[in-house]
Amino acid sequence: MKAYTYIDKGYFALLEKPEPRILDPKDAIVKVTLASICTSDLHIKHGSVPRAVPGITVGHEMVGIVTEVGEQVHSVKPGDRVTVNVETYCGECWFCKHGYVNNCQSPDGGWALGCRIDGGQAEYVRVPYADQGLNRIPDSVTDEQALFVGDILxxxxxxxxxxxxxxxxxxxxxxxxxxxxxxxxxxxxxxxxxxxxxxxxxxxxxxxxxxxxxxxxxxxxxxxxxxxxxxxxxxxxxxxxxxxxxxxxxxxxxxxxxxxxxxxxxxxxxxxxxxxxxxxxxxxxxxxxGGVDGCDCAEILSLIEQGLIDTTPLITHRYSLEEIEEAYRVFESRTEGVIKIAVDCLRPVVI
Missing domain, CATH: 3.40.50.720 (NAD(P)-binding Rossmann-like Domain)
Incomplete structure (x- = not known):
């Protein structure tokens, strides 16, 4: 699969990588339909995130379709459209039980996707602790409406x-x-x-x-x-x-x-x-x-479904995954009225 990858300070590249697989019974595999570029991705590129691991697929803001789940995943099933939380958290440690999920004590806790483990500017992504990290998107809510739920929203x-x-x-x-x-x-x-x-x-x-x-x-x-x-x-x-x-x-x-x-x-x-x-x-x-405690995604999706939140005007540019280099160039330049760039990981469409 194609995956946009952190190579070294100042250098990302679109590479061919093996599709992710289930590594833990609490994992899920998601086929990414729409991702976006975040300023935090630029921080990784510029070397401002020391914990970022060279070789990882970047991207932590995405929606997609579940294709496979581990045997201990119960909240989602293959075929579900889902948002992906920027944070992975176990739901069981002291911090998670008190709602401080950014400080989850799991080795994969906190901001891991696209930083310490492979993220979602790719065709597929593995999501640890899928019961906590994925939320089903209501049928009446589009991918574009749900895109920012797991991170900036x-x-x-x-x-x-x-x-x-x-x-x-x-x-x-x-x-x-x-x-x-x-x-x-x-x-x-x-x-x-x-x-x-x-x-x-x-x-x-x-x-x-x-x-x-x-x-x-x-x-x-x-x-x-x-x-x-x-x-x-x-x-x-x-x-x-x-x-x-x-x-x-x-x-x-x-x-x-x-x-x-x-x-x-x-x-x-x-x-x-x-x-x-x-x-x-x-x-x-x-x-x-501090960092977001991203445990309100279900409530946010409900507000979107009710028409109380609409972030779709923020998507000012859209590119295919094959054009992600150009998407980053435009995003970094902050020209032409850029607010947010969406990367279509399924269809080679540019809007």
Missing amino acids: ATGFWAARISEIKEEDTVLIIGAGPTGICTLLCVMLKHPKHIIVCEKSEERRAFVKEHYPDVIVTTPEECMGCTGAYGAPLGGADVVIEVAGYEESFQLAWQSARPNAIVTVVALYDRPQILPLPDMYGKNLTFKT
Whole structure:
């Protein structure tokens, strides 16, 4: 089968590999129908993920059709259309039982697919702990609608959940990339008083204005004034969710928060960030950080089925698996209004 593979720092290649097989009775094999490129894939390519293993197939955001299951898999069967969770987790350790599945103690726990074990920018993928890692897609939900459930939509849902958003709050989201938009959609479900999106890209600001006209849009330069105008009496947002992943956006996150606010850091950075405690002393901020606990996929699929979440506008480009090199080139360039690229692993179609 064809599989896009991490060779070495700065170098991916589309290779021929053997199709995966069941290695554990809790495994399932999924024929990938649609995958997408994530910024985390670029972090691997640029050498910013030390735990990534050279030789693995990349890709952790995908949907497909189950073709084979191990004898201890009970939640899905061959022929089921499924989402694939970015995280693999056993469901049995202390962390899993408390909902902290990103910290699963299994050797394959946490973000493994496309990082430490073969992922899904390929024709087939093996999914460990399939009962936890796969969710059946309702018949009325398309592959495109479900594509982001297992990763960036799960991340946005988790970020909104842990941010303790209340209806009287002003919520600031920093970054309007794919994860930022997914976070926005999930914050909207909480119905806060104001939602502000801060984004430096003119094209992405235009995207937010077009699709979500009730959302306040600002630039990094104007963000402090905007949160001061719409935020708490002392100035600043009640909740800040940082999704952009830059040093400037990290600093802007705490600066834009009111005293005693919650700052939720969702972004994956490629270098350490500095927490200037003397400068923020007295703001009494609560920081929430870390990787997504992606255990809400069934609920997210239900919300999609009800028409309460729609991420299909995010798919701005589509390529076949054979054209994945070009897809990465376009995604890395961030030109031509790119939000999210889908890779069709079944049909050689370009849209």
